[in-house]
Amino acid sequence: MITFILNNKTIRTPEHSGMTLLDFVRYEQRLTGTKIGCREGDCGACTVLVGSLENDSIKYQSITSCISPLGNAHGKHIVTIEGTNLQNKLTIAQEAMKTNYATQCGFCTPGFVVALTGFALSNSEKNYNNALDAISGNICRCTGYKAIEKAAYQVVKSLEKHKDFNSFSWLIENGFVPKYFNDIPKRLKALEAKDINQPRGKYISGGTDLYVQQADHLADNSVHLIAEKDYLKGIKIEHDSCTIGTNSTVSDLWNHTEINSYFPNLKKHLKLVSSEQIRNMASFGGNLANASPIGDMTIFFLALNSDIIITNEHEEERVLPLKNFYQGYKTYDLKEGELLKAIRFKLPTSHSFFNFEKVCKRTHLDIASVNSAIHIYSENNLILEAHVSLGGVAAIPKYLHETSTFLKGKKLSSETILKASDLLQNEISPISDVRGTSDYKRLLGRQLFFAHFTELFPKQFTLNDFVQHA
Structure with missing residues (x-):
């Protein structure tokens, strides 16, 4: 049974380990803010965050969910655009995109917001160059990229006073992420997600090449996931x-x-x-x-x-x-x-x-x-x-x-x-x-x-x- 936390919800699913995380999020959980773009990891429309427990802290990284096997989410915290929302107001990343007119059709916007949120959660130095690196895997086809770069700069300015990279309290208090993030480390520990029993099948680690070529095949056939070995x-x-x-x-x-x-x-x-x-x-x-x-x-x-x-x-x-x-x-x-x-x-x-x-x-x-x-x-x-x-x-x-x-x-x-x-x-x-x-x-x-x-x-x-x- 694949077990993980999706936004603020604990998931236990018997779904095939080889299906893509994107398909599970959209079609099984109806979280359609995560978009289907290229299905090759090239456009960033499907960007989600993956939180992994390391000792007593949690580390977040952005990934493209269209080429990531569902089984790699086991024991992790997966955050989609819906999981970043606050009640009755925009997050800092959302507000920055709005203020700088960094969206038109809106198709790419969730991916950018999630990537910028991941930047805020990361342990990397909070400077403009690192913010641009964080959205380097996201493509927008309508706004012109300068408005999005300005949004990234606004996020950096909002983070300037943030020094404690191991605590979510400051980010929560200042509108970067919702309150439930504080409880995620404790909840992940409580999951006690044991290794998934896996049949013999094709070895897959990150899957970034294989899922570009064989996503449908891997979703229907045995896979042996080794990313957590x-x-x-x-x-x-x-x-x-x-x-x-x-x-x-x-x-x-x-x-x-x-x-x-x-x-x-x-x-x-x-x-x-x-x-x-x-x-x-x-x-x-x-x-x-x-x-x-x-x-x-x-x-x-x-x-x-x-x-x-x-x-x-x-x-x-x-x-x-x-x-x-x-x-x-x-x-x-x-x-x-x-x-x-x-x-x-x-x-x-x-x-x-x-x-x-x-x-x-x-x-x-x-x-x-x-x-x-x-x-x-x-x-x-x-x-x-x-x-x-x-x-x-x-x-x-x-x-x-x-x-x-x-x-x-x-x-x-x-x-x-x-x-x-x-x-x-x-x-x-x-x-x-x-x-x-x-x-x-x-x-x-x-x-x-x-x-x-x-x-x-x-x-x-x-x-x-x-x-x-x-």
């Missing part, structure tokens, strides 16, 4: 390495203070990955197992020369370099009954440099035309080690073996980089598709490779160093 969670730093459970999300990485200290530009890089709603949902394991040739985090982890830890139903483990995992288009070295358990890589040192680049047709919620990452160890102007990855240029996420090997032991100079760029072109085989022609992708691959060096070593290289070659 503790042995697949967590980020651990031990000695000089980092191990990330495959259930971890981009948001987990984003919010990890110690990881950010090793990667000073981490949030800048991760901002290129989808939107906040999807970053809150999508698992690293799903990104790797999706085997997309342009998977952002796959390219990220390839450049870190990561290993993957694979487990099976007998808890037997094996370790494999990620660069050897992919065998062909959408095929990889994973046997029947095996599951990706963790990703492990060496942490950057004072002599190492990491960068991630991506080109796509819009800033958020878009797959890359080409993406690339690099990790270089350099000392005294000598490249001691290099790992380069490139996406969108082959049938698999491409680790550039020959280019990486060539760079090792070479002087860090424009001549070295230009020779490596020529070698790079021999390693890739892009095809023409809706993301661009093969020639365009070759051009992007070269330019992103140059961009790594101008970004990491701005005093040593500029684009002018590579113009003649271009």
Whole structure:
């Protein structure tokens, strides 16, 4: 029995775990403020909040309910637009949208209001940039986005005096959320939601890729939900390495203070990955197992020369370099009954440099035309080690073996980089598709490779160093 709290109501339902949360909310509970838009997680019209109990406090995140399995709501607090309403007056987020004329047809408005409410409930710093990140997964087709940005700014100004991020009292007193939010932690504890008995079926964590492709099929067939499996969670730093459970999300990485200290530009890089709603949902394991040739985090982890830890139903483990995992288009070295358990890589040192680049047709919620990452160890102007990855240029996420090997032991100079760029072109085989022609992708691959060096070593290289070659 799937058990959770929906707004202020306790739900116990025998419905199929694989149906979407959106369909349950709209068709079983008749809460139609949560809209059906793209059914691909791209428009944000179906945004809801998910509250998860962590020790004695509750953490809220926004997700797109159209690609989230109902079973993942088990033991959680789900908040739709109806669950944010106050009696006889508008909430701060609703009032901000109204005051700034940030709505016309109103179809997208509930998603924006829920996302801004989630921002108010979050532990993130209450600044304007974070507010814009919170609504990065929401699209409006009529108002023009500036009015909505002004509404977000008004919410930020209303939050300026809020310092106690672990208490709902201030938010309730100041009109951000209704009173019942105060009781949710206690009510979630009382639920005692045990693990759902699940039949054998397709493994699903966040579901953000599978539900775009197979939502109807998954709603009717057995699924095995693994998003809450503790042995697949967590980020651990031990000695000089980092191990990330495959259930971890981009948001987990984003919010990890110690990881950010090793990667000073981490949030800048991760901002290129989808939107906040999807970053809150999508698992690293799903990104790797999706085997997309342009998977952002796959390219990220390839450049870190990561290993993957694979487990099976007998808890037997094996370790494999990620660069050897992919065998062909959408095929990889994973046997029947095996599951990706963790990703492990060496942490950057004072002599190492990491960068991630991506080109796509819009800033958020878009797959890359080409993406690339690099990790270089350099000392005294000598490249001691290099790992380069490139996406969108082959049938698999491409680790550039020959280019990486060539760079090792070479002087860090424009001549070295230009020779490596020529070698790079021999390693890739892009095809023409809706993301661009093969020639365009070759051009992007070269330019992103140059961009790594101008970004990491701005005093040593500029684009002018590579113009003649271009």
